Amino acid sequence: MAAMRWKNWKGWAAAAAITMAAGQPATAAVPLPALGANPAEVSVSGLSAGGFMAVQLHVAYSATFKRGAGVVAGGPYYCAEGSVLNATGRCMAHGSSIPVSTLVNTTNSWAASGAIDPVSNMTGSRLYLFSGTSDNTVKPAVMDDLKTYYQSFVPAANTVYRNNIGAGHAMVTDDYGGACSTTAAPYINNCGFDLAGEILAQLYGPLNPRNNGTLGGSFTEFNQSEFITGHGVAATGWIYVPQACTTASCRVHMVLHGCKQNYTDVSDQYVKKTGYNRWADTNDIVLIYPQTSTAATNSCWDWWGYDNANYAKKSGPQMAALKAMVDRVTGSGGGSSLPAPTGVGTSGATSSSMVVGWAGVSGASGYNVYRGGSKVNAAPVAGTNYTDTGLAPSTTYSWTVAALDASNAQGAMSAAATGTTLAGSGGGGTCYTASNYAHTVAGRAYALWGLTYAYGSGQSMGLWNVYVTTTLKQTGPNYYVIGTC
Template structure:
């Protein structure tokens, strides 16, 4: 890395970190996409929060939902290198059970959404048979007409673009390759329908470096493997509170801003389309940890045993970011009607519920509160909208 690049990255990191604002976004216009571990995160969000991710998901080099089964060995063998089979029948049984007991939203919500899948023929990290099984899984829950599967592009493990990155045969940082194919445009056009032509010159909007700390729930010291700040691209029309859409783009392992700077959140191709189509693009960020040195999104349990469900640490954080932008519930100042009480009493008074795992979660936010017992005390806050959440007034 050159001295100039280092200086620019440091300057970027030192930019002012702002609270994530509320925008004029309908809950009907939310979608996700991701690459590699970010692809797995997009799949998790789509399955777990299908009531919220109504438009659907774009998946670049990802695995079936809950493919790892919470086991890191399975994640790097069956779910990446195809060195063992993926038991789809077993995964379906898990999904259907969770869908019926509330651990994830009912899978019936997914039928109206769309999915765009991309697997490079040269991908040596997430082999194509893994993506083939994801395609099969999605076809079990969505109409075939709602799924696009592009599996004929000669590209390694990367996000293909039509203007930025290395050679298509390169597998390495920043995992963005210039392959004369606009992946971001293909994903967004499929999820949202015909779009205005993208902006290939100066963008109209701004990049916001926003504070991720309010979304960690009661695990602030651990941060759920997430950075202290994330990024968002906000077109001028959206900043002016015109009606806009929301797309969440998840980076892959070794692809967060702390590792590759602006390469993903400024040059994966999403912002050019967002700028002319009244669309905010949210780029949440991870950070490397001892259990997860690559800064991957948690799709095998590195951060939380509840990683694939609505109560998973990273899952709740992203969902709460969506709530902030879409409904403003968490952006509305708390009434400071708070109760420092046992989790048993929080449940008794309807401020929390007991999940299928026997743990306690706040009503509406689904934020994890800890053990269900008289001896476990938590400070729960309530917004004017009746939104219960762990944490301080904001």
């Protein structure tokens, strides 16, 4: 097994030209490697939007993130309940109380239905929670509610809650970043406190001393597009692989950045300056650093539904993609080596349907078709086209396709193809002209950090106030675009 892993690693490393010094950029993105890492030793942590997303992954995919979660300035699972007003209100400013008992009930209900993994998986996991006393973005009271939420699922003895450091809204280190109490880009603060080390020690137990010198492993930019295209996720992410993990089965920790912290926003600072890598290097921990794109609202992970109504469930597009990345690294997802279908395109549009076609893949026994990240076929598709029905008129959709092998294991995901349905008999949709404030009150748009965005399309409408007027056209259920009828 070790020999095979080393052979695979050498091929991947050669393709990537990956052996990089700490500040050296990668030259090309390559497929995420199948390292044969230990699937029983997987955990996740994140800051702010990444903290909320870490909670979502830990709860919804508790069978995968078995070791637990580190949450910095996050909040309870499904806190926003699909509302940006809840997200910016009770889940950040704590302007109103968070209905923790309701969220616990929702969690149990979704687990019973299979929308998320059984909650019993969390009993053996561990938690590290952190809230800075100077954090006025996600108030400490929100983290207090997260602790209360988790008490229904994780034993108190398995939880550490640190809330006595004067940090602003930021990832905290002991030697890099801005002043401890500030909240400013790149949202990494030097508080003389090694938060990454504290998180990893809580999740994995006593650690070997960190490597404060030149790291022995490799940073690599990998292709995220084989897991998801669009949905606010960038084309590439980053992985750090300690040298020992090229031949040994290592632990895996996923690190999720906050809003305005992706690679485009802050370069490699979150990937290389937050303190995780020097602990990973001496403790055999593979680190996955997924990245959002600038198309995501404020570069945030989806924890309130800006991309998909199922954002907090296993079927959420971002959720499924992040889980698939872990499955690739651990080899636990039952994935197939079949390549991604090519030539994916759309045709035959009607007001309620679209034909999706693709070129056949050698060795495929069937195919799965995904619309907006959610599988639409009930059974494997035998041919090389599929008619997707039940669509809204005058609406643009995106489809991807993956091949299945003889055991129904799924191969790599195709590039996305888009298509727009025809107008229905009622014309091109209903238009609404109003102030941006009125649009949010009516539920046609949402506000975030002073700006307004159309529901569904996510198009920016400008400042959120009563003075800026925008015309929105409804082209489908809860889907609005800027335009005229």
